[in-house]
């Protein structure tokens with residue numbers, strides 16, 4: 001299983017946002033929706049061996065985490081609005097500290113980065129890290145930020161984790177995920 005955790009620093013934690021304003025009123029949720037698509041979509045197929053965690057830190061109830069399981073997911077289509085709509089449904093159900101399924105393969109709970117770090121071993125995707133091509137075996141689990149830098153509090157939590165670069169240029173989060181999955185595909 002491969003896991004990608006993307007931190008959405010302004011992404012909403014309630015389902016009241018408008019699906020036609022994902023980049024604006026929804027706190028750059030478009031970045032997270034594209035990251036979901038990068039985790040799962042192949043041409044006419046889905047990556048069933050990937051899980052995607054979206055850590056949402058916007059108002060009104062941060063932090064919340066949405067988990068999407070490639071093995072179980074249904075109703076996800078390769079456009080941002082489709083992922084946005086399933087995230088909206090997840091944010092509209094009551095949630096506690098354990099994952100509750102909102103639609104097939106989409107789960108939501110309270111909590112964020114700290115909880116996930118206690119559950120899995122992650123590497124941090126960072127353009128200044130060690131080149132992925134110099135690392136063997138590849139890590140299974142990766143953390144990325146959205147369009148913003150990691151906060152000081154996040155930096156403290158991840159300071160001892162391995163930092164891995166997907167290449168010499170700063171990429172968008174969704175493109176970084178594709179690059180890492182491509183490297184993994186080649187090795188498999």
Ligand SMILES: C[S@@+](CC[C@H](N)C(=O)[O-])C[C@H]1O[C@@H](n2cnc3c(N)ncnc32)[C@H](O)[C@@H]1O
Pocket residue numbers: 124125126127128143144145146147148149150164165166167168169170171172173176
């Ligand atoms: C758009 S970048 C973040 C923008 C950046 N912090 C800034 O404001 O200049 C989104 C995320 O993609 C990942 N990323 C981008 N380029 C990368 C690279 N070459 N290698 C590894 N990770 C990369 C990092 O996790 C980064 O936080």
